[in-house]
Amino acid sequence: MSDNRPVILVTGADLAPQAMALLNGCELVFAGASPTEDDVVALCGRHDPAGIIVRYSKVGEAAMLAAPSLKVISKHGSGVDTIDQAAARARGIKVVAAVGANAAAVAEHAMALLLACAKSVVTLNARMHSGHWDKATHQSVELDGRTVGVIGLGAIGLRFARMADAMGMRVLGVDPFAQSVPGHVQRVDLDTVWREADAISLHCPLTPENTRLLNRSTLARCKRGVLIVNTARGGLIDELDLLDALNSGQVAHAGLDSFCKEPMTAPHPFHGHPRLTLSPHVGGVSAEAYVKMGVAAARNALAVLHAERGESATL
Template sequence: MNGKDVIIVTGADLAPEAVALLGDYELVFAGKKPQAAELAALARQHNPVGIIVRYGSVTAEVMDAAPALKVISKHGSGIDVIDQKAAAERGIAVRAAVGANAAAVAEHAWALILACAKSVPQLNARMRAGHWDKSVHKTIELNGRTLGIVGLGEIGRRVAVTGVAMGMRVIAFDPYAKTVPAGVTLVSELKQLYQAADVVSLHCPLTEENRGMLNRETLSWFKDGAILVNTARGGLIDEPALAEALDGKLYAAGLDSFAIEPMVVPHPFQQLPNVILSPHIGGVSDAAYVNMGVGAANNVLAVLQGSAAAV
């Protein structure tokens, strides 16, 4: 032992810029797919003062295994993988690297929107199989169509502004939004958004209140032929209901997050030709990797140095 306080990283690596910031601490890496029991064992072994969460969940069991734990810092913005109630009860700070991957996720949302509207993966596959579908295929033109944004945080705002630039009518639902970008109209009800939008893009956090918010009833409110994109959290969607809606109701869906991750295989989505899948990769760009690591590290330092200053 080198006498340094320990910070556990629930992943196999961290950006060098973040590692440099944490030079006064010993970093212990939990590996690519850490399970809660494994994290609890590591916590018992090292009694960390901080945990940086890349993959997996941090449960009450993990917290109880680390009496010295002062801060749990998310490598990104989605803190639903941390038991926030348990952390609050134990006086452990929970922090998120808000906005660190906003540009990356917004770009990926647009990659999925365009891939759905222009059938990019399908046409690529057809070309590779020797087909030339120019006379039989029409793509969807987004100019003049309505984009519905659910959640106007940093990611949603970026997606919305791009929609305006693409010539779309952009509407958004976010009861907490204090301002909206130019060219974006707030609506007061989700049903109103679903009924009006040709493309719906989800950018809200997952809470117990909105879990399964897209289900058989709410999907029935969508326009026939609409596109749905989810780069937020898989738990927002009732997946069997979406699979049904993709069989005739919706034109396509682009999904980057799933109810269970990694996605359970086999999965009904694998058999649907009009759904485009990616492995929760939206926030994992070259720049976001650094931004999230540095943001998570700075959040850890702010809490630990604040604690040290208070002693």
């Protein structure tokens, strides 16, 4: 550090101006648009940050070892699976997240994917642009009266559930950690979702316990022709098992915004599949969410740093 200001490393190229204003008492170091984990480690060794705001890349034990002054790792978003939380706990480093900051954006994207799956929007658009008129052969799925299983009832899952209810869908919800759920969500177990849901939308964090939650066995227990939406984490789905289920018709269509490996490698078995609608993990990307996540990440980081110094923060 060149002065007494704490260094904050941002694993990205930018932050919202509102977040930058909150951090004006800090020295900011930006890692660039697509930093690798090695880039983050090198920058930690060079700048010894007191805090890291995580936008892209992973932050593992090596980065923490390279930054002895590190006190807080603040996620620019809600999912902290890209941060080695065990290593952070062992070193007394606080891991905080901007919970709920991108809830509206992600829930809306999940609903957009569900509608795209049910109404074949992407396929019809491509056919129209190629000069076809498929009115006589097209059939869509009417979601009114159908059952949707929402796995994960945090801010995003509950917002999605509210939209599904407003559309006339029966909403089943699964979340062992949710303290309470609204009346339009029927709380059930996973077996009930597999058995009764016409569509399933994933909104839970990725943990060792739920990795590959949707796999050959669980997909086989679902209704034939189920719709699958994932705007959470790619590791929740066994991608090859999903592909088999799509090819067999067990899954009618899937809308995916998250993948086991990101960026998705090319060529990929998903590429060109007629019953897959894909987006590049942009569910939380909106102008509004960018500001909300940046401000929350900055506030969370500053709160920890102020507490470490025995100060009360006015943010």
